[in-house]
Amino acid sequence: MSRRRPLIGVMAGGEGAPAAAIAFAEDLGAAISERGWALLSGGRPEGVMAAACRGATRVEGHLVVGVLPGDGRGHERQHTAELDLALFTGMGQARNLINVLSADVVVVCGAGGAGTASEVAHAIKAERPLVLLAVPPLWREFFCSLSPGVQCAEAVADCCALIAAHLQQG
Amino acid sequence: MSRRRPLIGVMAGGEGAPAAAIAFAEDLGAAISERGWALLSGGRPEGVMAAACRGATRVEGHLVVGVLPGDGRGHERQHTAELDLALFTGMGQARNLINVLSADVVVVCGAGGAGTASEVAHAIKAERPLVLLAVPPLWREFFCSLSPGVQCAEAVADCCALIAAHLQQG
Amino acid sequence: MSRRRPLIGVMAGGEGAPAAAIAFAEDLGAAISERGWALLSGGRPEGVMAAACRGATRVEGHLVVGVLPGDGRGHERQHTAELDLALFTGMGQARNLINVLSADVVVVCGAGGAGTASEVAHAIKAERPLVLLAVPPLWREFFCSLSPGVQCAEAVADCCALIAAHLQQG
Amino acid sequence: MSRRRPLIGVMAGGEGAPAAAIAFAEDLGAAISERGWALLSGGRPEGVMAAACRGATRVEGHLVVGVLPGDGRGHERQHTAELDLALFTGMGQARNLINVLSADVVVVCGAGGAGTASEVAHAIKAERPLVLLAVPPLWREFFCSLSPGVQCAEAVADCCALIAAHLQQG
Secondary structure, eight states: OOOOOOEEEEEOOOTTOOHHHHHHHHHHHHHHHHTTOEEEEOOOSSHHHHHHHHHHTTSTTOOEEEEESSOSSGGGGOOOTTOSEEEEOSOGGGHHHHHHHHOSEEEEESOOOHHHHHHHHHHHHTTOOEEEESOOHHHHHHHHHHOTTOEEESSHHHHHHHHHHHHHHO | OOOOOOEEEEEOOOTTOOHHHHHHHHHHHHHHHHTTOEEEEOOOSSHHHHHHHHHHHTSTTOOEEEEESSOSSGGGGOOOTTOSEEEEOSOGGGHHHHHHHHOSEEEEESOOOHHHHHHHHHHHHTTOOEEEESOOHHHHHHHHHHOTTOEEESSHHHHHHHHHHHHHHO | OOOOOOEEEEEOOOTTOOHHHHHHHHHHHHHHHHTTOEEEEOOOSSHHHHHHHHHHHTSTTOOEEEEESSOSSGGGGOOOTTOSEEEEOSOGGGHHHHHHHHOSEEEEESOOOHHHHHHHHHHHHTTOOEEEESOOHHHHHHHHHHOTTOEEESSHHHHHHHHHHHHHHO | OOOOOOEEEEEOOOTTOOHHHHHHHHHHHHHHHHTTOEEEEOOOSSHHHHHHHHHHTTSTTOOEEEEESSOSSGGGGOOOTTOSEEEEOSOGGGHHHHHHHHOSEEEEESOOOHHHHHHHHHHHHTTOOEEEESOOHHHHHHHHHHOTTOEEESSHHHHHHHHHHHHHHO
16 A cells, blocks of 8 residues: 655755765764655755765665756766655756755755755745754854744754654644 | 666546546556556646556555645645655646656656647657557657657557666666 | 736747748747737747747837746857847746746747647647647647647738737737 | 847845835836846735836836746736736746846845745855845845855945946956
8 A cells, every 4th residue: 555655855065065964964864764754855966965865775665865956868867876766857946946845844954055045945935844953053043033933953863853743743 | 775766757637538548547557566667647636647656556566756736735735645755846837847857768648638748748859768658649640740759559568668678778 | 107018929949940930930020029019939049939039129119038948157048139138947948838828829830849849738738828820730730639729820910810819808 | 129138136025024125125126227227026016026116117118027936827917017027937936046047136125035035045056146235134144154255235326336247247
């Protein structure tokens, strides 16, 4: 029998992430798979985005989905090796919005750039459950000023508890 | 270990499909799952689209993905019950293009309406491998006039053989 | 005082159009400007698309809008020289849908390829007023089979009369 | 003769803007028209967005363009009365990205909500010239932390000088 699997969107930077953020994202990815949730990300083979996918595939039964900016032709087909499923949008940064709308809960992991910031903003606008995990104080301050519903966590376990609570509320 | 699973896009009409087309689509969906491929469709709970998903979920180990036009809020969250994964785009008919770009092979099953026709046209434009399965003669004639690469099949087994050949060429 | 100007979408092929089709599209573009309507097209500097823009700019008071597939950076900024306004979507072929939805009336001019066919299909699906101008018999037969509302014309003047009637109905 | 007209994107909140912000946006819209630039906005009949359009139409020779989230059917056709041109995307918040990519210079006017924040983030990601006009200190601090290229102004005249400098650099 089929049952739709919860999809947890992990939004995070690509290039230039510090090693600590990479390790953190791997733990988050693994924790998502351990709970039987599917992982959704931007799918590019870089930085925190790729690290979360890598962590998720360490756990058996994982389902790792990437929604990509390219159109799937030639070098536009490039994605991180850990994807179980790759979706190609050919829509550039507009794919950020698809990731946000498709996630049952959106998690922002560590510092990111402007692309990640656009995803947080879209998540608030679309009223998606949103957890900021270990983000810089300025990120927390800015996005909490846009909505009282934004939640924050500093540890992966706390983040997963918040996700679980959102999934139970449905 | 993870390996990206082939994604077969089944494009077909929603409302008003004849019973024969429904049965046909169920067989196609089941055949896709039996070969270990994932099924991608428009995900709405109607007609041929839903029938293919239903057939796919009859087989163990299935992976049924729907890319939906709605934004996932309220009644925009509606999708066919057989989805393992639902992706919400909030982009209306533009999601047709995402389905086409994401599919390793696009199959058009039976007669469809204008939405299905847009998917065939996008598949040809994007040079995606395309199989027209049991479509009316006028559909075959029109789309084959747009590209010499369009392939046709009348039986599910023949269609799956064409898909397999495309996947092998990679 | 401001009043929204009617926007006539001219959908047509890019590369490889015959000289007769080019001349025809220039006449159509000029006729649209003469009636005070704005012209909307895909905006690329090629074929019938560019010819319609060129014709439109021959008439004083023209307004020629292009909605482009690229994101406006570097060579993605390329567009036909005759645009008064260029909109960059960064969404590839999904911009076809925006053109269709934005047009008060959609005109398909002459033979086109798969991209043009996707625009006709989207126009029918979105129930936009649609005129097929001097298209091949197979195009007429196929698209009229998808909807009883599709109209056909062989001359620019007849096409403009159909457009005017649609605009009057509002 | 035709020449592409510079397109200045004014991004700002819809509902719930204070009266001072409304007056400010009207001045900005008028100043844009006076300089012969076209105004691009989200086009909805609300708040700062509508005020900028209203100001722009006070000046003769204005060109006011709205790129709308709806698909142009029924109540999805609603837009502010001051538009010279309305483009319907049917893509919800993804239209924010189109506005940003299409603008030669992006101006964010006053405080906004999460939708406006997504536009600022997309503008930085896409490396579009960006001026924050009279935004709250926290907005300035956050977005300047994402890019050293973000410019700020407190007065309409200063903002227009920054726009003019960007347009000259081309």
